[in-house]
Amino acid sequence: MSQKVTFPEDFWWGAAMSGPQMEGTFEKPHENVMDYWYKTSKEEFFNGVGPTVATDFFHHYKEDIKMMKSIGMNSFRTSIQWSRLIKDLETGEPDENAVKFYQDVIDECKKNDIILVLNLHHFDLPIELFQKYGGWESKHVVDLYAKFAKTAFELFGDQVHYWTTFNEPMVIPEAGYLCGFHYPKYVNKGKEAMQVIYNLNLASAKAIALCHEICDAKIGNILNLTPAYPATDSKEDQETSKIVDAFYNRSFLEPAVHGVFPQEMIDIMKENDVLWDQNEEELEIIKNNTIDFLGVNYYHPKRVKTRTTPLDYDYWSPEQYYEEYDMPGKRVNPYRGWEIYPKAIYDIAKNVQENYNNIPWFISENGMGVEGEERYINEEGKIEDDYRIDFYEEHLQLLAKAMEEGSNCFGYHAWTGIDCWSWNNAYKNRYGFIALDLETQKRTVKKSGEWLKKVTEEHGYIAKDSYQ
Numbered sequence: 001m002s003q004k005v006t007f008p009e010d011f012w013w014g015a016a017m018s019g020p021q022m023e024g025t026f027e028k029p030h031e032n033v034m035d036y037w038y039k040t041s042k043e044e045f046f047n048g049v050g051p052t053v054a055t056d057f058f059h060h061y062k063e064d065i066k067m068m069k070s071i072g073m074n075s076f077r078t079s080i081q082w083s084r085l086i087k088d089l090e091t092g093e094p095d096e097n098a099v100k101f102y103q104d105v106i107d108e109c110k111k112n113d114i115i116l117v118l119n120l121h122h123f124d125l126p127i128e129l130f131q132k133y134g135g136w137e138s139k140h141v142v143d144l145y146a147k148f149a150k151t152a153f154e155l156f157g158d159q160v161h162y163w164t165t166f167n168e169p170m171v172i173p174e175a176g177y178l179c180g181f182h183y184p185k186y187v188n189k190g191k192e193a194m195q196v197i198y199n200l201n202l203a204s205a206k207a208i209a210l211c212h213e214i215c216d217a218k219i220g221n222i223l224n225l226t227p228a229y230p231a232t233d234s235k236e237d238q239e240t241s242k243i244v245d246a247f248y249n250r251s252f253l254e255p256a257v258h259g260v261f262p263q264e265m266i267d268i269m270k271e272n273d274v275l276w277d278q279n280e281e282e283l284e285i286i287k288n289n290t291i292d293f294l295g296v297n298y299y300h301p302k303r304v305k306t307r308t309t310p311l312d313y314d315y316w317s318p319e320q321y322y323e324e325y326d327m328p329g330k331r332v333n334p335y336r337g338w339e340i341y342p343k344a345i346y347d348i349a350k351n352v353q354e355n356y357n358n359i360p361w362f363i364s365e366n367g368m369g370v371e372g373e374e375r376y377i378n379e380e381g382k383i384e385d386d387y388r389i390d391f392y393e394e395h396l397q398l399l400a401k402a403m404e405e406g407s408n409c410f411g412y413h414a415w416t417g418i419d420c421w422s423w424n425n426a427y428k429n430r431y432g433f434i435a436l437d438l439e440t441q442k443r444t445v446k447k448s449g450e451w452l453k454k455v456t457e458e459h460g461y462i463a464k465d466s467y468q
C-alpha cells in the first residue's frame with residue numbers, strides 16, 4: 001500500500017555547498033590548505049583537477065541561486081572562505097572585493113527568497129596559519145579564527161539569520177592527523193589530534209559568544225555524525241562502540257550542546273598521557289557558549305568491533321580500541337565505498353531527541369556521489385538519477401518517522417545543489433541536483449532536481465516502499 005511521507009509546510013528544503021568547493025580561487029588574498037595541497041601535489045587529485053575554477057560560483061552565483069530556487073530550494077548553505085574574506089589574517093581586516101562578493105551572494109539569496117545559512121569553516125584553514133603556527137594545534141589560530149568570525153558577524157550579522165561555526169570539525173583531526181586523507185596528511189599524531197579537537201571546540205564556542213554579542217542571529221555547528229554500531233551484542237563490542245562514539249561523535253556533540261566533553265574520553269586521554277592542554281577559563285567559555293541549533297551531516301554509519309588484531313605501530317591513537325567491522329551483506333555505494341544505511345538517520349534523530357535536549361536540528365548534508373553519471377543522460381540531455389531519488393526517499397522516510405515521534409528536525413539539506421569539487425576526489429563522484437559540464441560550465445537540472453521541486457510543492461511524496 002502506498003504511503004504519503006509528509007513534512008511541515010515551513011520545513012527547510014535545500015542543499016549545502018561550500019566556498020572552497022564551489023567558488024574557484026579567483027581574487028582570493030590567501031591560499032587555504034586545500035589550494036596549497038593541490039598546488040604542491042596535483043597528482044593526488046582525481047584527473048589532476050583542482051579548486052582553481054571549481055564550479056565557478058564566483059562568476060555564476062546569480063544564475064546558480066536562481067536555478068536552485070527554481071528546483072524548489074527554500075534554503076541553502078554555503079561557506080565564507082577565511083582565505084577570501086580576510087585580508088590581514090592577524091587583525092581580521094577584510095578584503096574589499098570579498099566583502100562585495102559575499103554581500104552580492106546575500107542580496108541574491110534575499111531577492112530569491114532563499115534562507116541563507118553561512119558557515120565559517122569548511123576544511124579551509126589559510127595555509128599560512130598552518131605554516132607559521134601549526135594550524136589548529138595552536139591557540140593563537142583559535143583567536144585568529146575568532147577575529148575572522150567577528151569580522152563576518154560585523155559585516156553581515158544583521159542580514160544573515162543562521163550561522164554555523166564549522167562543517168564536520170571532526171574531519172580535521174581524523175583525516176588530517178590520524179588517517180592521512182587530508183592535508184597535512186599525518187597518520188601518527190594521536191596526541192596532536194586531541195589538541196585539535198579541543199581547539200576546534202574552543203574556537204566554535206568563541207565564535208558563538210561573538211555571534212550572540214554582535215548579531216540577532218542563531219548559530220549552530222555542523223557535525224558529521226557516524227553512529228557507532230557494535231558488530232555483536234557482546235559486552236566488549238558494546239563498550240567498544242561507546243568509546244568510538246565518544247571519540248568520533250560526542251567529542252563535538254557533547255560540548256556543542258551540553259558544554260562539556262565526554263568523561264570516558266577524558267579518562268582514556270589521561271590514562272595515556274595524551275590529554276590536551278586546557279584551562280579553567282577556556283572550559284568556562286565552552287560551557288557557556290553552546291549552540292542554538294544543530295546541523296547533522298549523515299552519510300554512513302561506523303561499524304565496529306573490539307580490537308583483536310594488534311596494531312602495527314606504537315604511537316597512541318583511538319584506533320587501538322576498535323577495528324572497523326566489515327558487515328557481510330551491507331549495502332554499499334560502490335563509487336564512494338560508503339555503506340548505505342538509512343535507518344541511522346532515525347537513530348540519530350532519536351539520540352538528539354532523547355539525549356541532547358531535543359534541540360532544533362536539521363540534516364545539513366546527506367547524499368550519494370556517483371561516478372560516470374553521463375551514462376544516465378536521456379535524449380533531452382537530462383541525467384536520470386533515479387538511484388539518487390531512491391536514496392533520498394529512503395532516508396527521508398526514516399527521518400519523517402522520527403519527526404512523528406517528536407524529534408525536532410526543521411529541515412533537510414542534500415549534498416549538493418550543483419555538482420562541485422570534492423577535495424582530492426575532485427569531480428569523480430557527482431552529488432548535485434544540477435549537473436555541471438566541466439568543459440563548458442553549463443548547468444542542467446537532473447531528474448532529482450525535478451523530484452525535489454515536486455516534493456517541496458507537495459510537502460512530501462508517495463513512498464514506493466516502506467523502508468525500515
Ligand code: BG6
Pocket residue numbers: 018021167168224297336365369415421422423425429
Ligand atoms: C562531506 C563534506 O564530508 O561530504 C563535503 O562536508 C564533501 O565537503 C561531502 O564533499 C562528500 O564527500 P566527498 O569526499 O565524496 O566529497
